[in-house]
Amino acid sequence: xxxxxxxxxxxxxxxxxxxxxxxxxxxxxxxxxxxxxxxxxxxxxxxxxxxxxxxxxxxxxxxxxxxxxxxxxxxxxxxxxxxxxxxxxxxxxxxxxxxxxxxxxxxxxxxxxxxxxxxxxxxxxxxxxxxxxxxxxxxxxxxxxxxxxxxxxxxxxxxxxxxxxxxxxxxxxxxxxxxxxxxxxxxxxxxxxxxxxxxxxxxxxxxxxxxxxxxxxxxxxxxxxxxxxxxxxxxxxxxxxxxxxxxxxxxxxxxxxxxxxxxxxxxxxxxxxxxxxxxxxxxxxxxxxxxxxxxxxxxxxxxxxxxxxxxxxxxxxxxxxxxxxxxxxxxxxxxxxxxxxxxxxxxxxxxxxxxxxxxxxxxxxxxxxxxxxxxxxxxxxxxxxxxxxxxxxxxxxxxxxxxxxxxxxxxxxxxxxxxxxxxxxxxxxxxxxxxxxxxxxxxxxxxxxxxxxxxxxxxxxxxxxxxxxxxx
Numbered sequence: 001x002x003x004x005x006x007x008x009x010x011x012x013x014x015x016x017x018x019x020x021x022x023x024x025x026x027x028x029x030x031x032x033x034x035x036x037x038x039x040x041x042x043x044x045x046x047x048x049x050x051x052x053x054x055x056x057x058x059x060x061x062x063x064x065x066x067x068x069x070x071x072x073x074x075x076x077x078x079x080x081x082x083x084x085x086x087x088x089x090x091x092x093x094x095x096x097x098x099x100x101x102x103x104x105x106x107x108x109x110x111x112x113x114x115x116x117x118x119x120x121x122x123x124x125x126x127x128x129x130x131x132x133x134x135x136x137x138x139x140x141x142x143x144x145x146x147x148x149x150x151x152x153x154x155x156x157x158x159x160x161x162x163x164x165x166x167x168x169x170x171x172x173x174x175x176x177x178x179x180x181x182x183x184x185x186x187x188x189x190x191x192x193x194x195x196x197x198x199x200x201x202x203x204x205x206x207x208x209x210x211x212x213x214x215x216x217x218x219x220x221x222x223x224x225x226x227x228x229x230x231x232x233x234x235x236x237x238x239x240x241x242x243x244x245x246x247x248x249x250x251x252x253x254x255x256x257x258x259x260x261x262x263x264x265x266x267x268x269x270x271x272x273x274x275x276x277x278x279x280x281x282x283x284x285x286x287x288x289x290x291x292x293x294x295x296x297x298x299x300x301x302x303x304x305x306x307x308x309x310x311x312x313x314x315x316x317x318x319x320x321x322x323x324x325x326x327x328x329x330x331x332x333x334x335x336x337x338x339x340x341x342x343x344x345x346x347x348x349x350x351x352x353x354x355x356x357x358x359x360x361x362x363x364x365x366x367x368x369x370x371x372x373x374x375x376x377x378x379x380x381x382x383x384x385x386x387x388x389x390x391x392x393x394x395x396x397x398x399x400x401x402x403x404x405x406x407x408x409x410x411x412x413x414x415x416x417x418x419x420x421x422x423x424x425x426x427x428x429x430x431x432x433x434x435x436x437x438x439x440x441x442x443x444x445x446x447x448x449x450x451x452x453x454x455x456x457x458x459x460x461x462x463x464x465x466x467x468x469x470x471x472x
Contacts, residue, residue, distance in 0.1 A: 021087035042182035314367030352381035
């Protein structure tokens with residue numbers, strides 16, 4: 001055994017098919033054609049290297065490496081510690097992976113992180129031979145374990161001792177603002193694709209952890225609670241400089257839950273991008289209540305080309321129960337401002353929220369169409385453990401699947417008007433009615449400046465449509 005730490009982004013095999021998961025604070029499934037870089041692992045690797053600890057990052061998902069291949073590689077050179085992040089829909093496959101790792105590496109420390117295991121650590125620990133579950137963000141706990149600190153002194157850990165679960169102090173790691181730049185050199189960035197990027201190469205960047213909103217359904221609260229913790233603007237600009245100069249990136253996707261939560265900070269980032277003169281375009285996530293006309297104009301001037309708003313519903317009665325603090329009118333106004341700034345507008349929607357029915361879903365579809373959104377992403381409401389939405393669903397007897405671990409596929413929730421089997425159908429109906437309109441198709445075809453861009457988006461669109469409508 002050597003002293004290195006191995007971080008793994010696993011390839012899951014679910015019901016005989018390869019599945020990719022975004023193993024972050026959301027932990028959702030993504031199409032095989034759209035793998036995202038594992039930023040949390042890259043940050044963890046950077047923190048370890050800063051401390052002089054040797055680290056290896058195995059991107060098994062994009063390399064197509066099944067678990068036995070990864071395990072055999074590690075068997076030949078056992079590391080001190082192995083860590084990977086779990087996802088909601090991958091948990092059974094993750095348990096199987098842990099068992100393979102343990103059989104091959106009896107003396108290696110094996111830990112996992114992720115929102116699902118953070119929410120239900122005891123169940124996880126009793127299901128597979130782990131040394132510990134990391135509760136929340138992984139960087140600090142992995143570093144201290146790799147140093148050899150006593151587990152009882154390491155915050156944000158859960159482990160079994162004498163048959164009973166021990167949970168150490170739960171707190172947000174203090175070092176996020178000063179973490180070194182992610183160790184992207186350990187990844188082959190050419191293998192990652194951001195959906196509907198206009199320019200290549202492209203990648204993701206994270207500048208904030210936490211979210212200012214209190215959405216009842218959101219798993220972010222499981223992962224890093226509700227406290228918003230930004231990276232310093234100068235460090236963000238340094239990272240952008242590295243991405244443009246070292247990695248030749250031409251487009252970035254800010255992965256912050258709500259990039260626009262602080263206007264002064266957004267303005268400082270935009271001013272820095274403009275001052276540097278980068279040939280760069282970028283996209284971000286926002287909520288309708290956190291933008292102004294002037295802010296969107298500045299963002300566009302600094303290279304922003306698209307804003308994705310978390311609209312969630314086109315019905316105020318549904319929105320009022322989500323805790324998001326936005327209205328349909330705010331969504332409409334934000335879209336108008338973004339359009340005036342020359343930005344594309346995409347939106348996320350959820351079917352199956354509290355009180356949802358066919359009529360309210362029709363209003364959501366109408367909102368997306370009437371406001372001429374460029375893209376929509378439609379999710380089925382998932383009652384994730386510890387969320388307010390989950391507690392309400394349990395109290396109302398509307399949690400169709402009591403298993404805490406599985407939610408990919410959508411058959412875990414229902415409303416009084418729509419059963420669990422109907423909600424995925426409603427999501428597919430939303431996609432069909434939005435994307436299969438002749439006017440929409442003509443508009444998308446006309447928006448591309450060259451044949452290469454058109455063909456690239458067409459291929460990706462077909463793959464994502466297949467994933468959305470049929471799975472896989």
